[in-house]
Amino acid sequence: MSDSPAEPTLAEQIAAQLRRDILRGKLPPDTAIKERDNAAELGVSRTPMREAIRILAQEGLVVLRPSRSPIVARPTVKEVHDQVVVLLALEKLSAQIACERATEQDLARLAELNEKIAEAYDQVDALDLFEMDMAFHRLIAESAHNAALAETHHAYLARLWRARFLSATMRRNRERVVSHHGAIMEALRARDPVAVDAALDQHLSNLAEDISAAIEAENAAAVRAGG
Amino acid sequence: MSDSPAEPTLAEQIAAQLRRDILRGKLPPDTAIKERDNAAELGVSRTPMREAIRILAQEGLVVLRPSRSPIVARPTVKEVHDQVVVLLALEKLSAQIACERATEQDLARLAELNEKIAEAYDQVDALDLFEMDMAFHRLIAESAHNAALAETHHAYLARLWRARFLSATMRRNRERVVSHHGAIMEALRARDPVAVDAALDQHLSNLAEDISAAIEAENAAAVRAGG
DNA sequence: TTTCCTCATCTGGTATACCAAAAATTGTTG
DNA sequence: CAACAATTTTTGGTATACCAGATGAGGAAA
Incomplete structure (x- = not known):
């Protein structure tokens, strides 16, 4: 669970960025995180974006739904x-x-x-x-x-x-x-x-x-x- | 953390397979899990193998080391x-x-x-x-x-x-x-x-x-x- | 008007290719 | 013989392309 503190990978940077945006409220609950659009927006490919989304899903910040865009979690x-x-x-x-x-x-x-x-x-x-x-x-x-x-x-x-x-x-x-x-x-x-x-x-x-x-x-x- | 019970993805299948092999002892501790070789061996590409390894790492069954093959964990x-x-x-x-x-x-x-x-x-x-x-x-x-x-x-x-x-x-x-x-x-x-x-x-x-x-x-x- | 079927589109999943960094190995030099 | 340096190999990371399934909209038929 510990990252290499040396040089964070692109996916980790993206995850950190999204995490901040979510936690600060810039990406409010129910916001869709389309891995295609979002990746293009950040100028990266889908691969690291995909991994970043997985990281956040693991942390419970976004929820993955089958055949649907992941969305920012709205915890009850x-x-x-x-x-x-x-x-x-x-x-x-x-x-x-x-x-x-x-x-x-x-x-x-x-x-x-x-x-x-x-x-x-x-x-x-x-x-x-x-x-x-x-x-x-x-x-x-x-x-x-x-x-x-x-x-x-x-x-x-x-x-x-x-x-x-x-x-x-x-x-x-x-x-x-x-x-x-x-x-x-x-x-x-x-x-x-x-x-x-x-x-x-x-x-x-x-x-x-x-x-x-x-x-x-x-x-x-x-x-x-x-x- | 909950999988879609419908049709497990390839990565999940691979993860399940590796998990069984590790838990049953077929893959003893310290065994290297090269994502390239292992993927070729199973006839899949690196992408799902990579994701499978991440899943197992998250579960603590394998450990990721920078610039080194992941290995089966040997818990102390x-x-x-x-x-x-x-x-x-x-x-x-x-x-x-x-x-x-x-x-x-x-x-x-x-x-x-x-x-x-x-x-x-x-x-x-x-x-x-x-x-x-x-x-x-x-x-x-x-x-x-x-x-x-x-x-x-x-x-x-x-x-x-x-x-x-x-x-x-x-x-x-x-x-x-x-x-x-x-x-x-x-x-x-x-x-x-x-x-x-x-x-x-x-x-x-x-x-x-x-x-x-x-x-x-x-x-x-x-x-x-x-x- | 309503319902159902079809098709265009969007989604995630997978395969493949390329790249840079870091080991490991080997060759060279002291 | 030992130590160092360069090369080769292996690693993970990233980009890109393709595929299958699901969704949803729109049109046709009842």
């Missing part, structure tokens, strides 16, 4: 909610294991990032803050030193990027995030599984609701626009 | 163990949710399959029994009615197919599996999350050890053979 509230449930479970498992296995370096990195977030939370724009939040959670997953777990967790984090971003824009109390992160940090540092579990529950419990509200709002808007 | 004991940990967590989460959400039909199907296994456990061959066991666990995951969870669980189940098969062949006490399944069944029917958790722990706790032993044995054999 239930689907997103289900994914959040899994994400939460994976992250809690990670944290549990991390209580035993996290190295001092892991904790140091986590603390450093947490510090950075605490300093910047009211100064940087939402997107940057969001990236840092994502990195924080990824670090937790990686602190369990379980490659499969980290990979799957990361996949869900990526898949929920848009939903989480939508929810982040509507949530204005950033202070809470910072305090939650602090609680998670402390629990991890104390290597207290129970406290970590509680802290994560606290931090992510509202996420599902926020995301649900955001998705519903977007879908309602789409319906109004005649989507 | 730690990797497999890590995956088992995740599988167990996913299955326990499924069971927890299933305690609330499982329909009577779900439980009926589960009971039916359990019955079938109990009747056949000492009569059918290991492979058939294994398939039934896999179906049993998949039913548990599906009883949570969380598509994302079921999908990820199934992916891990498939990824661990070979390891689980290896462990199954070396374990001769099939009765235990049956009794464990019965315990899981009863706990689910009672919709008792604690009991389900305990039953699953009981059932899957030895799996990691068994698998580890099997993997180590295979790797040792490979070393002896000059792999």
